[in-house]
Amino acid sequence: MSTRSLAGMKLLALGLIVGIIVGFALGWYSKPIPPPTTTFHIKFTLDWAYQGPQAPFLVSLYKGFFAEEGLSVTIDRGYGSAKVISDVASGLFDMGFGDINSLIEFKSKNPEAKVKMVALVHVGSPLSVVTLKDRGITTPKDLEGRKLGAPAGDAARRIFPAFANVVGINQERITWVTMDVALREPMLVRGDVDAITGFYYTCVLNLLSLNVSETDIVVFRYDSYLPLVGNGIVVNEDFLKKNPEAVRKFLRAFIKGLKYSIQNPDEAIAILTQRDPTLNKDVEKKRLLMALEIINVKGVTDKYGFGYVDPSVIERNIDVIVSAFGLSRRPSINEIVDFTYLPPLEQRLP
Template structure:
């Protein structure tokens, strides 16, 4: 079943009167092209602007947002905590955030005026990554090593839970703060031994490593019931403009679905808008991401969120001592956007 059928037909936000008589996506696109006003909204990527988020540019390039009456301005994010800060302060309309990190942030009462309306990845992407020749072949080799991380990032937040299950002695690990874009080059230079990463970042790390192979240690091998990233929006915006939120969600998930089906084209579209990664690397990230987007229990529909699974996510982070009891799925997740 396609994303379009799953999320239904949604009228244009800014051109309802103009498109009331139109029934097809082509008609709506023609109407927008004919001069219908578009509503400009801002979107924060997860961390930097990597090829794994080509889907947002796909949705722009293919006119999916325009069909919904939206013009999207993409801004580079810097991890869940910073993205939630900007979102809650009104400096962004929509933001990509890690669902587990968001649950932790809400449970700690750092941020509470937000909700998540989809799951781009049904499986969590968090991992520790190293390069061959670093002396790291598996999780237990991380003991005593220097690992770069993003403050407030989900990988660092989850590391203790992962380390306990994977048998890692984390007492003498040296943690250093580093921007996500700098990590591949520093791994290649040997100034750090490993880095917090998303598993789909393997092509970029190997490209920087110039012939070295990436050693990927996915958290999902041990924490296999956690979601990945999802679309965050403030509760205030959802309450005041649910039609726009639904329209944005629909267009974005169309972009996700298209990018997973056409990774090479997604890489080319990404490279048209961004120069951080070449098209080939961006395409490779999308190939790797497909199993995370389409994975999970019972091949869940793209973007879907299940209340029972979110409850299990909460139980995992509670058992790791990351949040106190009392947090519920509906505190953070909107399972159905109001009409």
Template structure:
């Protein structure tokens, strides 16, 4: 009898140890899963050029410090990013704010992506005019031939810009984005629209002197439209608000570091593209940062700041310029509460 009781006690102790071990293992698994980095698929607006340095730098430690595992994909245009984030193909991306408004207006039954951090406080869309065309300023453009791809942000915003700049009626020619600057340099076009820091350097690569043309960033003629913003898929935002906040925090820190030491940040660009010319990309980055990112307005409000009243104003401008079928609300496409304090 004593032997049976002892044996029974041994079995009970053994079972308890196995049970305790199972509980410990389950707890460890749950803990490790909770501590695992959150994966985020991010689509950039364009190729890995100088202006992308903050994002690339953020992925060299800043995201990891926030327990984020971010996969970065180069983009094919800031407008295209909007659609791919909206579809859920990517969780987040850097996209054109006017294109976001357009998407929301054309798809009123579907929740649009949400802007949570304004990278470009001004649209980089700009007008370039050949001096040899006989026009030196926008008011002299009537009857002149301008070229841009149909999807170009500056061309789509042209009705608003033309009204503000009093350009008169121009003749638009559809051109391939890869041929735009070449045609301009050859004199086949009187003017073109494009992103300030990309188009200017592409014209230079064509051998055209800066003294041979005049450039007018849209904002200089009163068109206060936001540029590119960090966008979030609405489902991902609803399920991962904390992680979105962590992403913004990391990007914000990397952007500040890039502005502080842009030459050092170019190393991150070089690592992503071995063919990148660090000096050339530094010039591109400074053109972007000094003119559209670290603006006088940003120096007052802080980087990334989203002014919801200005969002509504942008909606009004874009809906009118694009002749959109509906008008989204400001709160449906933007949130200001993720931006870190100044």
């Protein structure tokens, strides 16, 4: 073989090696960047069972939004918004989805409790009085002389005095009937009570399942008369102090999941049923859409983004709860909320 041939072969071999190296390098850099290795675990509790309104949290989990932030999150069902507050305060859970009104009462009575809200999700309140057209109750004042039904610890029942005061109801003319939550709507349909209290979307959908026509349902939402808001994301303050960046990442991922649920409600409900395959998808989709009415609120969310309201709203809400529950100590707004862990406004807007 000639010297020229050997030189050519060497150049060819060198070219192949260089090509392989360059090709590998280009292939390496063109690959999608994988999500960060999971670095932090968060124990989270919902306020209630796996239902439509809770879907955005599961969307954030199953779509990998938490994982993209380097978080490993476990999501447990809850047993009431008020219980979320005490469970997070005790450290049983790191974070949870709880009711701000229960938080205000809890912090008033337990000023040293280590729990605070870092994002307000329900910028309206689902607390309501619900009745049927054939009961002849067309205004809240018409509730006087009637029987109202609710479980003993029902949040809407507990805040009813504030609602009654602002609409001029004489509470001495109200008769309360206590029942288990499963009997609330059936007793209204049977006529055992004239009206019930609860979350409006829960009451309405339960009545629909009992073959009540939607046009026969009358709802008096408290937030039409009172400056009330609802559920938000609460965090154990010791956990928050030690892991502020984890909380920021959680909120960023949740808001991403919330936006995705608004844009893709059918997929959100499909994800929800991974936790409970027995759920009726049509019912849960309607429940989700009704919950979104107090989450994505024109004039609020499009101004402040998800998770935030003007502090004056919280101040007025505190006043309502202190008065309604006859609390001896008014907690300051700084004891109740800290919105500084939310992502920037441009990331929170719908």
